[in-house]
Amino acid sequence: MKLMIPPYVLTGLALMxxxxxxxxxxxxKERGDLSTxxxxxAFAPGDSTQADTVARAxxxxxxxxxxxxxxxxxxxxxxxxxxxxxxFAKTLIGVPYxxxxxxxxxxxxxxxxxxxxxxxxxxxxxRSSIDFTPVGKEVPSxxxxxxxxxxxxxxxxxxxxxxxxxxxxxxxxxxxQFIHSTSxxxxxxxxxxxxxxxxxxxxKTIRIFPQNGx
Numbered sequence: 001m002k003l004m005i006p007p008y009v010l011t012g013l014a015l016m017x018x019x020x021x022x023x024x025x026x027x028x029k030e031r032g033d034l035s036t037x038x039x040x041x042a043f044a045p046g047d048s049t050q051a052d053t054v055a056r057a058x059x060x061x062x063x064x065x066x067x068x069x070x071x072x073x074x075x076x077x078x079x080x081x082x083x084x085x086x087x088f089a090k091t092l093i094g095v096p097y098x099x100x101x102x103x104x105x106x107x108x109x110x111x112x113x114x115x116x117x118x119x120x121x122x123x124x125x126x127r128s129s130i131d132f133t134p135v136g137k138e139v140p141s142x143x144x145x146x147x148x149x150x151x152x153x154x155x156x157x158x159x160x161x162x163x164x165x166x167x168x169x170x171x172x173x174x175x176x177q178f179i180h181s182t183s184x185x186x187x188x189x190x191x192x193x194x195x196x197x198x199x200x201x202x203x204k205t206i207r208i209f210p211q212n213g214x
Contacts, residue, residue: 074135074136074208074214075123075124075125075135075136075208076123076124077121077123077208077209077210078121078122078123080121080123080209081147081209081211082145082146082147082148082209082211082212083146083147084121085117085118085121085147085167086146086147086167086168086169086179088117088120088121089113089117089167089169089179089189090169090179090191092104092108092113092116092117092189093179093189093190093191094188094189094190095107095108095113095181095188095189096187096188097109097181097182097183097187097188098112099183100112102115102116102119102127103116104116107181107188108181108188108189109181109183110129110164110165110166110180110181110182111126111127111128111129111132111165112127112181113180113181113189114129114149114165114166114167115127117167129151129162129163129164129165130161130162130163132149132151132162132165132206133151133161133162133203135149135206135208136149136206136207136208136214137206137207137208137213137214138204138205138206138207139205139206139207140205141171141176141194141202141205142171142174142176143171143205144168144171144176144205145168145171145207145212146168146169146170146171147167147168147208147209147211147212148167148168148205148206148207148208148209148212149165149166149167149168149205149206149207149208150165150166150167150168150176150178150194150202150204150205150206151164151165151202151203151204151205151206152164152165152166152198152201152202152203153201153203154201155201157200157201160203161203162203164180164182164201165180166178166179166180166192167179167180168205169191175193175194176193176194177191177192177193177194178191178192178194179191179192180192
């Protein structure tokens with residue numbers, strides 16, 4: 001005897017299967033298993049802590065050294081004079097901005113630029129700007145010397161943690177200037193004055209070279 005299933009029963013079963021599938025997808029999304037927005041946001045360009053922190057996934061320096069920085073230990077500048085570092089940094093003016101890069105052939109992000117400059121002299125530094133927060137000796141910006149590092153927030157100055165950085169190149173007549181790789185209008189390595197805009201993002205100036213009194 002052949003079992004006959006009425007058409008309306010088949011329709012009901014199909015509808016139930018569709019609803020179960022929808023519930024499964026919604027639950028997956030609620031758990032974040034299918035989310036792609038966070039990944040896309042993490043790779044957004046800009047002088048931001050978010051972008052800079054993602055770059056730490058591929059550090060160019062030993063993990064143990066970075067761990068030491070996070071404990072507040074000093075950077076070993078290997079008797080390199082800060083004027084040498086500043087002079088070399090200036091040779092990179094015009095290199096374009098490139099998110100998460102330490103390669104001058106393609107460009108630098110802000111901390112990638114600092115990493116490359118110091119690595120040229122064999123000096124190990126953190127890969128991410130935020131990891132410079134506990135490093136060195138804090139000094140007033142008015143007392144900054146060439147070779148000091150200057151730390152800023154990301155582009156959102158209401159988020160008061162380090163997200164951008166540069167290297168002080170001069171501080172004469174009350175006008176501090178620093179070199180950095182910016183994702184802004186210059187979009188690359190450039191020398192910038194400590195303007196009102198950057199003062200709004202200013203976090204602190206740190207001294208790491210003993211020649212500067214660090």
